[in-house]
Amino acid sequence: MDPRIREHAQTIVEHSTGIEAGDQVVVAAPPVAGDLVTALNELIGERGAYVVNTNNDPRFMRAFLRNAERDEFETPEHLLALFEAADVLIRVRAETNATEQSDVSPETNAAWKRAYKPVQAEALSKRWCLTQYPASGSAQLASMSTEAYENFVYDAVSLDWEKQEALQAEMVEILNDADEVRIKSGDETDVTMSIAGNSAINDKGMHNLPGGEVFTAPVKDSVEGEVYFDLPLYRQGREVSGVRVTFEDGEVVEYSAERNEEVLDGVFNTDDGARFLGELGIGMNRSIDRFTYNMLFDEKMGDTVHMAVGAAYPETVGDENEVNESAEHVDMIVDMSEDSVIEVDGEVVQRDGVFVFEDDF
Incomplete structure (x- = not known):
């Protein structure tokens, strides 16, 4: 062996x-x-x-x-x-x-x-x-x-998970003190959401192995804007690519895909909660350096963010906020390596995949 x-x-x-x-x-x-x-x-x-x-x-x-x-x-x-x-x-x-x-x-x-x-x-x-x-x-x-x-x-x-946890703790600290996050990438992604009162989780290889992300939940009705998920997802044996989603008052009001849009139809029609975001995740595992059509790895890549429609993890939602419930939890990825920023309460915390606490920022 x-x-x-x-x-x-x-x-x-x-x-x-x-x-x-x-x-x-x-x-x-x-x-x-x-x-x-x-x-x-x-x-x-x-x-x-x-x-x-x-x-x-x-x-x-x-x-x-x-x-x-x-x-x-x-x-x-x-x-x-x-x-x-x-x-x-x-x-x-x-x-x-x-x-x-x-x-x-x-x-x-x-x-x-x-x-x-x-x-x-x-x-x-x-x-x-x-x-x-x-x-x-x-x-x-x-x-x-x-x-x-x-x-x-x-x-x-097989990462040094203590070292990875320490790196990610910097992002956890930023998000836990935040009210609003804005994700901008190219000309097709510009979305804002409140995370006020919610908690960020340091994924250090516990529930998911590999780990390597920091994730939280948006306030359910706060998501506004448009997202182009420029990396595909592989779901139910099908590649779903070129996904575009529009959010109003937290809900998906328009969507399309260049390939296998019918898979999205099934997701968004599962239940009412499937049209709301349950998770915002920020990939921070630099050892995952290529896309492999496997969300367990792809969502952890450095230079990416992912958003999951459907169920929120209850531990990320504060007592004053509603936990989005759904039978679905479907992650989709935005490449943040070029012409992209993450803003937290108006301050840029990541530019083109590099975090404010990293040497090359």
């Missing part, structure tokens, strides 16, 4: 989830990630915890979704019961075919998201970690050799 796999597992168990004796752990992963699952099970056993392993191969979910009646979807109570009994949830992504679910309709996906929402809420209440195993399908989607993709993944997950 590649020693980096054991190091990856150790980071998940020790740093990201802090597994202790007696913990009830669920590990969900496809078979291609078997080496990482094996390493995780060894460490879980050594620590005196207990594990249930589930197979989340996307072929199985595709088979279910294409043959089930979406109008009859209900919350899977047996899965909800498993998550309720668990202390720690670990989910591993690893693609052998990144387009496996491309022939599941957006309407079916939206219906399943609504039915699954209580399960997702329960999962987010636990100690959880989402990570990536460098499978060949993921490498192919990123237009990389398998070896190059392995190096890319392991470099990103």
Whole structure:
């Protein structure tokens, strides 16, 4: 076994989830990630915890979704019961075919998201970690050799997380004292939002591995302006690119995409909360230096910001503000490396991807 796999597992168990004796752990992963699952099970056993392993191969979910009646979807109570009994949830992504679910309709996906929402809420209440195993399908989607993709993944997950946390703390401090954020990029993105009373979170590789962002929630009805998401997203086995969105009073009132706009139709029609922003995130992981069609990595890239329509993370929302609720949480990315600024309360804190607290500002 590649020693980096054991190091990856150790980071998940020790740093990201802090597994202790007696913990009830669920590990969900496809078979291609078997080496990482094996390493995780060894460490879980050594620590005196207990594990249930589930197979989340996307072929199985595709088979279910294409043959089930979406109008009859209900919350899977047996899965909800498993998550309720668990202390720690670990989910591993690893693609052998990144387009496996491309022939599941957006309407079916939206219906399943609504039915699954209580399960997702329960999962987010636990100690959880989402990570990536460098499978060949993921490498192919990123237009990389398998070896190059392995190096890319392991470099990103094996950072000095204390050092990364310290860097990101500078941005957390700026946002926690702020009322308004403005994002400008080129001629097509100019959007403002209030974050007054909300909290910024320092993502240091805990829930997401790799980490490497600072994120918060906008005040629900405060988002105004237009955004061109110039980096694509890969969702439901489809590339969605050239997304343009207009916000008024916090809500998406117009949208378009140059490719696969029907995927956005399914997202925005999932529920009322899917048309409001739940997250503003600022990428700060410089070890992620290329776009790979994998949001777990892409949203962390330096020189980017991302905005997620749908559910807000409750820990980012102050007591006086409304938590946006939705079955969706869909991140989309703006490239901030050129002709771009982030302004906080009228002061530029990032220009062309360089932060005010960095030497090259």
